[in-house]
Amino acid sequence: MRPRPPAGRRSLSQAIAERIAALPPLRDEIAAAGLRADKALGQNFLLDLNLLDRIVRSIGLQPGDRVFEVGPGPGGLTRALLKTGAQVIAVERDARALPILQRLAAASDGALTLIHGDAMAVNARELAGEGAHIAANLPYNIGTPLLTGWLTQTPWPGWWRSATLMFQKEVADRIVAAPGTGAYGRLSVLAQHRAQVAIETILPARAFTPPPKVDSAVVRLVPKPAPEDVPVALLERVTAAAFGQRRKMLRQSLKGLPGGLEALAALGIDSTRRAETLSVNEFVALARVLHSSPADS
Structure with missing residues:
Protein backbone atom coordinates (compact mmCIF):
# COMPACT_ATOMS: atom_id res chain seq x y z
CA MET A 1 0.00 0.00 0.00
CA LYS A 224 10.72 -4.39 -17.67
CA PRO A 225 14.41 -5.25 -17.45
CA ALA A 226 15.94 -6.24 -20.78
CA PRO A 227 18.90 -8.63 -21.19
CA GLU A 228 22.13 -6.64 -21.29
CA ASP A 229 23.65 -9.06 -23.80
CA VAL A 230 21.00 -8.32 -26.46
CA PRO A 231 21.39 -4.87 -28.08
CA VAL A 232 17.97 -3.59 -29.06
CA ALA A 233 19.34 -2.30 -32.38
CA LEU A 234 20.41 -5.85 -33.27
CA LEU A 235 17.01 -7.23 -32.27
CA GLU A 236 15.43 -4.70 -34.61
CA ARG A 237 17.70 -5.83 -37.45
CA VAL A 238 16.66 -9.43 -36.89
CA THR A 239 12.94 -8.63 -36.89
CA ALA A 240 13.31 -6.31 -39.89
CA ALA A 241 14.87 -9.15 -41.89
CA ALA A 242 12.40 -11.77 -40.68
CA PHE A 243 9.21 -9.76 -41.12
CA GLY A 244 10.43 -7.98 -44.24
CA GLN A 245 9.50 -11.15 -46.07
CA ARG A 246 6.97 -12.53 -43.62
CA ARG A 247 5.32 -14.85 -46.14
CA LYS A 248 8.62 -16.63 -46.74
CA MET A 249 10.33 -19.28 -44.64
CA LEU A 250 13.05 -18.11 -42.28
CA ARG A 251 15.74 -19.80 -44.37
CA GLN A 252 14.83 -17.36 -47.13
CA SER A 253 14.07 -14.20 -45.12
CA LEU A 254 17.19 -14.47 -42.92
CA LYS A 255 19.71 -15.49 -45.56
CA GLY A 256 20.62 -11.84 -46.15
CA LEU A 257 21.31 -11.30 -42.42
CA PRO A 258 24.97 -12.15 -41.68
CA GLY A 259 25.01 -15.21 -39.43
CA GLY A 260 21.23 -15.53 -39.52
CA LEU A 261 21.00 -19.08 -40.85
CA GLU A 262 23.80 -20.22 -38.54
CA ALA A 263 21.96 -18.71 -35.57
CA LEU A 264 18.80 -20.63 -36.50
CA ALA A 265 20.79 -23.87 -36.63
CA ALA A 266 22.57 -23.16 -33.33
CA LEU A 267 19.22 -22.72 -31.59
CA GLY A 268 17.57 -25.67 -33.31
CA ILE A 269 14.89 -23.45 -34.84
CA ASP A 270 13.32 -25.05 -37.90
CA SER A 271 14.30 -22.88 -40.87
CA THR A 272 11.05 -23.71 -42.64
CA ARG A 273 9.08 -21.74 -40.05
CA ARG A 274 7.87 -18.23 -40.79
CA ALA A 275 8.60 -15.10 -38.74
CA GLU A 276 5.10 -14.82 -37.29
CA THR A 277 5.48 -18.22 -35.56
CA LEU A 278 8.53 -17.23 -33.51
CA SER A 279 7.98 -16.07 -29.95
CA VAL A 280 9.51 -12.90 -28.56
CA ASN A 281 11.96 -15.04 -26.59
CA GLU A 282 13.04 -16.85 -29.75
CA PHE A 283 13.75 -13.55 -31.51
CA VAL A 284 15.74 -12.41 -28.48
CA ALA A 285 17.67 -15.67 -28.51
CA LEU A 286 18.52 -15.18 -32.20
CA ALA A 287 19.81 -11.68 -31.46
CA ARG A 288 21.88 -13.02 -28.55
CA VAL A 289 23.56 -15.66 -30.72
CA LEU A 290 24.28 -13.09 -33.45
CA HIS A 291 25.69 -10.65 -30.91
CA SER A 292 28.14 -13.27 -29.65
CA SER A 293 29.19 -14.32 -33.14
CA PRO A 294 32.07 -12.83 -35.17
CA ALA A 295 29.56 -11.65 -37.81
CA ASP A 296 28.24 -9.00 -35.40
CA SER A 297 31.63 -7.85 -34.15
Whole structure:
Protein backbone atom coordinates (compact mmCIF):
# COMPACT_ATOMS: atom_id res chain seq x y z
CA MET A 1 0.00 0.00 0.00
CA ARG A 2 1.36 3.41 -0.95
CA PRO A 3 1.68 6.01 1.83
CA ARG A 4 -1.01 8.66 1.88
CA PRO A 5 0.16 12.05 0.63
CA PRO A 6 0.48 14.86 3.19
CA ALA A 7 -2.76 16.64 4.05
CA GLY A 8 -1.45 19.89 2.56
CA ARG A 9 -0.74 18.22 -0.76
CA ARG A 10 -4.19 16.62 -0.78
CA SER A 11 -5.90 19.97 -0.14
CA LEU A 12 -3.84 21.60 -2.89
CA SER A 13 -4.93 18.85 -5.31
CA GLN A 14 -8.53 19.39 -4.30
CA ALA A 15 -8.22 23.14 -4.85
CA ILE A 16 -6.77 22.61 -8.33
CA ALA A 17 -9.56 20.16 -9.16
CA GLU A 18 -12.15 22.73 -8.09
CA ARG A 19 -10.56 25.47 -10.22
CA ILE A 20 -10.45 23.15 -13.23
CA ALA A 21 -14.09 22.18 -12.69
CA ALA A 22 -14.97 25.89 -12.78
CA LEU A 23 -13.48 26.33 -16.25
CA PRO A 24 -15.85 26.42 -19.24
CA PRO A 25 -16.76 22.98 -20.64
CA LEU A 26 -14.36 21.70 -23.25
CA ARG A 27 -16.92 21.95 -26.05
CA ASP A 28 -17.49 25.61 -25.21
CA GLU A 29 -13.76 26.30 -25.17
CA ILE A 30 -13.35 24.63 -28.56
CA ALA A 31 -16.28 26.51 -30.05
CA ALA A 32 -15.10 29.87 -28.70
CA ALA A 33 -11.62 29.29 -30.11
CA GLY A 34 -12.95 28.07 -33.45
CA LEU A 35 -10.72 25.04 -32.99
CA ARG A 36 -11.29 22.22 -35.43
CA ALA A 37 -9.33 18.98 -35.51
CA ASP A 38 -6.61 19.16 -38.14
CA LYS A 39 -6.19 15.94 -40.14
CA ALA A 40 -2.66 16.99 -41.08
CA LEU A 41 -1.77 16.92 -37.38
CA GLY A 42 -3.54 13.60 -36.79
CA GLN A 43 -5.99 15.21 -34.36
CA ASN A 44 -9.15 13.71 -32.90
CA PHE A 45 -10.36 15.21 -29.63
CA LEU A 46 -11.62 13.03 -26.77
CA LEU A 47 -14.05 15.09 -24.69
CA ASP A 48 -15.97 12.50 -22.63
CA LEU A 49 -15.00 13.36 -19.04
CA ASN A 50 -15.97 9.93 -17.70
CA LEU A 51 -13.74 8.18 -20.23
CA LEU A 52 -10.89 10.58 -19.55
CA ASP A 53 -11.13 10.06 -15.80
CA ARG A 54 -11.22 6.27 -16.30
CA ILE A 55 -8.07 6.39 -18.42
CA VAL A 56 -6.24 8.46 -15.83
CA ARG A 57 -7.34 6.20 -12.97
CA SER A 58 -5.68 3.27 -14.76
CA ILE A 59 -2.31 5.02 -14.39
CA GLY A 60 -2.50 5.07 -10.60
CA LEU A 61 -1.09 8.56 -10.21
CA GLN A 62 -0.24 10.05 -6.84
CA PRO A 63 -0.14 13.80 -6.06
CA GLY A 64 3.19 15.19 -7.20
CA ASP A 65 3.85 12.51 -9.82
CA ARG A 66 5.19 13.91 -13.10
CA VAL A 67 3.44 13.19 -16.38
CA PHE A 68 4.68 13.86 -19.90
CA GLU A 69 1.79 14.48 -22.29
CA VAL A 70 2.01 14.71 -26.07
CA GLY A 71 -0.55 16.62 -28.12
CA PRO A 72 -3.02 17.73 -25.44
CA GLY A 73 -5.12 19.69 -27.96
CA PRO A 74 -7.87 21.48 -26.02
CA GLY A 75 -6.74 19.74 -22.83
CA GLY A 76 -9.34 17.07 -22.05
CA LEU A 77 -6.84 14.49 -20.84
CA THR A 78 -4.74 17.26 -19.30
CA ARG A 79 -7.64 18.30 -17.07
CA ALA A 80 -8.12 14.72 -15.87
CA LEU A 81 -4.39 14.38 -15.14
CA LEU A 82 -4.21 17.65 -13.22
CA LYS A 83 -7.17 16.72 -11.04
CA THR A 84 -5.04 13.93 -9.52
CA GLY A 85 -2.49 16.44 -8.25
CA ALA A 86 0.08 15.41 -10.86
CA GLN A 87 2.64 17.78 -12.37
CA VAL A 88 2.03 17.73 -16.14
CA ILE A 89 4.53 18.68 -18.85
CA ALA A 90 2.52 19.00 -22.07
CA VAL A 91 3.98 19.44 -25.57
CA GLU A 92 1.58 20.95 -28.10
CA ARG A 93 2.47 21.76 -31.70
CA ASP A 94 -0.82 23.43 -32.67
CA ALA A 95 -0.69 27.14 -31.80
CA ARG A 96 -4.49 27.36 -32.08
CA ALA A 97 -4.87 25.29 -28.89
CA LEU A 98 -2.43 27.34 -26.83
CA PRO A 99 -4.89 29.96 -25.46
CA ILE A 100 -7.14 27.20 -24.08
CA LEU A 101 -4.17 25.41 -22.55
CA GLN A 102 -2.77 28.64 -21.10
CA ARG A 103 -6.04 29.21 -19.24
CA LEU A 104 -5.79 25.66 -17.93
CA ALA A 105 -2.20 26.30 -16.85
CA ALA A 106 -3.31 29.39 -14.94
CA ALA A 107 -6.02 27.42 -13.18
CA SER A 108 -3.53 24.69 -12.25
CA ASP A 109 -1.42 27.01 -10.10
CA GLY A 110 1.81 25.96 -11.80
CA ALA A 111 1.03 22.24 -12.05
CA LEU A 112 0.92 22.44 -15.85
CA THR A 113 4.05 23.28 -17.82
CA LEU A 114 3.15 24.04 -21.42
CA ILE A 115 5.68 23.58 -24.23
CA HIS A 116 4.88 24.86 -27.71
CA GLY A 117 6.82 22.48 -29.91
CA ASP A 118 7.02 19.27 -31.91
CA ALA A 119 7.04 16.10 -29.78
CA MET A 120 9.26 14.43 -32.38
CA ALA A 121 11.93 17.08 -31.87
CA VAL A 122 11.91 17.84 -28.12
CA ASN A 123 14.05 16.04 -25.55
CA ALA A 124 11.39 14.32 -23.46
CA ARG A 125 13.88 13.05 -20.89
CA GLU A 126 15.12 16.60 -20.24
CA LEU A 127 11.61 18.05 -20.04
CA ALA A 128 9.97 15.37 -17.90
CA GLY A 129 12.91 14.09 -15.86
CA GLU A 130 13.60 10.56 -14.67
CA GLY A 131 10.70 8.56 -13.32
CA ALA A 132 7.92 10.39 -15.15
CA HIS A 133 4.83 8.74 -16.58
CA ILE A 134 3.76 9.23 -20.19
CA ALA A 135 0.08 9.77 -20.99
CA ALA A 136 -1.25 10.86 -24.35
CA ASN A 137 -3.95 10.68 -26.95
CA LEU A 138 -1.21 10.34 -29.55
CA PRO A 139 -1.69 12.03 -32.91
CA TYR A 140 -2.31 9.20 -35.38
CA ASN A 141 0.49 10.24 -37.70
CA ILE A 142 3.31 10.12 -35.13
CA GLY A 143 2.12 7.60 -32.56
CA THR A 144 4.18 4.62 -33.73
CA PRO A 145 7.45 6.57 -34.29
CA LEU A 146 7.15 8.14 -30.83
CA LEU A 147 6.54 4.79 -29.14
CA THR A 148 9.42 3.17 -31.01
CA GLY A 149 11.71 5.98 -29.89
CA TRP A 150 10.68 5.57 -26.26
CA LEU A 151 11.18 1.79 -26.46
CA THR A 152 14.65 1.90 -28.03
CA GLN A 153 16.29 4.28 -25.57
CA THR A 154 19.57 3.26 -24.03
CA PRO A 155 20.43 2.58 -21.31
CA TRP A 156 17.33 0.62 -20.41
CA PRO A 157 15.02 0.95 -18.52
CA GLY A 158 14.66 4.51 -19.72
CA TRP A 159 13.40 7.66 -18.06
CA TRP A 160 9.68 6.77 -18.00
CA ARG A 161 7.90 4.64 -15.41
CA SER A 162 4.83 3.83 -17.45
CA ALA A 163 3.14 4.87 -20.68
CA THR A 164 -0.64 5.05 -21.09
CA LEU A 165 -1.30 5.80 -24.72
CA MET A 166 -4.24 6.04 -27.12
CA PHE A 167 -3.70 4.55 -30.58
CA GLN A 168 -5.79 3.49 -33.50
CA LYS A 169 -7.03 0.05 -32.48
CA GLU A 170 -5.09 -1.54 -35.34
CA VAL A 171 -1.83 -0.22 -33.88
CA ALA A 172 -2.84 -1.24 -30.35
CA ASP A 173 -3.55 -4.75 -31.61
CA ARG A 174 -0.08 -4.90 -33.15
CA ILE A 175 1.55 -3.89 -29.86
CA VAL A 176 -0.08 -6.69 -27.86
CA ALA A 177 -0.34 -9.32 -30.62
CA ALA A 178 0.62 -12.93 -29.91
CA PRO A 179 2.74 -15.09 -32.22
CA GLY A 180 0.78 -16.80 -34.94
CA THR A 181 -1.64 -13.92 -35.42
CA GLY A 182 -1.83 -11.59 -38.39
CA ALA A 183 -1.13 -8.53 -36.22
CA TYR A 184 2.10 -9.97 -34.79
CA GLY A 185 5.19 -8.26 -36.15
CA ARG A 186 8.19 -6.06 -35.46
CA LEU A 187 6.31 -3.68 -33.15
CA SER A 188 4.91 -6.61 -31.14
CA VAL A 189 8.37 -8.05 -30.55
CA LEU A 190 9.96 -4.72 -29.62
CA ALA A 191 7.16 -3.65 -27.27
CA GLN A 192 6.84 -7.00 -25.53
CA HIS A 193 10.61 -7.39 -25.19
CA ARG A 194 10.90 -4.02 -23.49
CA ALA A 195 7.65 -3.76 -21.52
CA GLN A 196 4.64 -5.43 -20.01
CA VAL A 197 1.85 -4.45 -22.39
CA ALA A 198 -1.94 -4.60 -22.19
CA ILE A 199 -4.96 -2.96 -23.76
CA GLU A 200 -6.81 -1.11 -20.99
CA THR A 201 -9.95 -0.10 -22.85
CA ILE A 202 -11.45 0.19 -26.32
CA LEU A 203 -12.66 3.63 -27.38
CA PRO A 204 -15.32 3.67 -30.11
CA ALA A 205 -14.93 6.20 -32.89
CA ARG A 206 -18.05 8.04 -31.70
CA ALA A 207 -16.23 8.98 -28.47
CA PHE A 208 -14.05 11.43 -30.43
CA THR A 209 -14.69 14.78 -32.06
CA PRO A 210 -14.74 14.50 -35.00
CA PRO A 211 -15.25 10.72 -35.09
CA PRO A 212 -12.36 9.00 -36.90
CA LYS A 213 -13.02 6.16 -39.32
CA VAL A 214 -11.70 3.55 -36.89
CA ASP A 215 -11.96 2.69 -33.20
CA SER A 216 -9.11 3.47 -30.82
CA ALA A 217 -7.65 1.71 -27.80
CA VAL A 218 -5.70 2.67 -24.70
CA VAL A 219 -2.50 0.67 -24.27
CA ARG A 220 -0.54 0.58 -21.03
CA LEU A 221 3.17 -0.21 -21.09
CA VAL A 222 5.36 -0.72 -18.03
CA PRO A 223 9.12 -1.12 -18.69
CA LYS A 224 10.72 -4.39 -17.67
CA PRO A 225 14.41 -5.25 -17.45
CA ALA A 226 15.94 -6.24 -20.78
CA PRO A 227 18.90 -8.63 -21.19
CA GLU A 228 22.13 -6.64 -21.29
CA ASP A 229 23.65 -9.06 -23.80
CA VAL A 230 21.00 -8.32 -26.46
CA PRO A 231 21.39 -4.87 -28.08
CA VAL A 232 17.97 -3.59 -29.06
CA ALA A 233 19.34 -2.30 -32.38
CA LEU A 234 20.41 -5.85 -33.27
CA LEU A 235 17.01 -7.23 -32.27
CA GLU A 236 15.43 -4.70 -34.61
CA ARG A 237 17.70 -5.83 -37.45
CA VAL A 238 16.66 -9.43 -36.89
CA THR A 239 12.94 -8.63 -36.89
CA ALA A 240 13.31 -6.31 -39.89
CA ALA A 241 14.87 -9.15 -41.89
CA ALA A 242 12.40 -11.77 -40.68
CA PHE A 243 9.21 -9.76 -41.12
CA GLY A 244 10.43 -7.98 -44.24
CA GLN A 245 9.50 -11.15 -46.07
CA ARG A 246 6.97 -12.53 -43.62
CA ARG A 247 5.32 -14.85 -46.14
CA LYS A 248 8.62 -16.63 -46.74
CA MET A 249 10.33 -19.28 -44.64
CA LEU A 250 13.05 -18.11 -42.28
CA ARG A 251 15.74 -19.80 -44.37
CA GLN A 252 14.83 -17.36 -47.13
CA SER A 253 14.07 -14.20 -45.12
CA LEU A 254 17.19 -14.47 -42.92
CA LYS A 255 19.71 -15.49 -45.56
CA GLY A 256 20.62 -11.84 -46.15
CA LEU A 257 21.31 -11.30 -42.42
CA PRO A 258 24.97 -12.15 -41.68
CA GLY A 259 25.01 -15.21 -39.43
CA GLY A 260 21.23 -15.53 -39.52
CA LEU A 261 21.00 -19.08 -40.85
CA GLU A 262 23.80 -20.22 -38.54
CA ALA A 263 21.96 -18.71 -35.57
CA LEU A 264 18.80 -20.63 -36.50
CA ALA A 265 20.79 -23.87 -36.63
CA ALA A 266 22.57 -23.16 -33.33
CA LEU A 267 19.22 -22.72 -31.59
CA GLY A 268 17.57 -25.67 -33.31
CA ILE A 269 14.89 -23.45 -34.84
CA ASP A 270 13.32 -25.05 -37.90
CA SER A 271 14.30 -22.88 -40.87
CA THR A 272 11.05 -23.71 -42.64
CA ARG A 273 9.08 -21.74 -40.05
CA ARG A 274 7.87 -18.23 -40.79
CA ALA A 275 8.60 -15.10 -38.74
CA GLU A 276 5.10 -14.82 -37.29
CA THR A 277 5.48 -18.22 -35.56
CA LEU A 278 8.53 -17.23 -33.51
CA SER A 279 7.98 -16.07 -29.95
CA VAL A 280 9.51 -12.90 -28.56
CA ASN A 281 11.96 -15.04 -26.59
CA GLU A 282 13.04 -16.85 -29.75
CA PHE A 283 13.75 -13.55 -31.51
CA VAL A 284 15.74 -12.41 -28.48
CA ALA A 285 17.67 -15.67 -28.51
CA LEU A 286 18.52 -15.18 -32.20
CA ALA A 287 19.81 -11.68 -31.46
CA ARG A 288 21.88 -13.02 -28.55
CA VAL A 289 23.56 -15.66 -30.72
CA LEU A 290 24.28 -13.09 -33.45
CA HIS A 291 25.69 -10.65 -30.91
CA SER A 292 28.14 -13.27 -29.65
CA SER A 293 29.19 -14.32 -33.14
CA PRO A 294 32.07 -12.83 -35.17
CA ALA A 295 29.56 -11.65 -37.81
CA ASP A 296 28.24 -9.00 -35.40
CA SER A 297 31.63 -7.85 -34.15
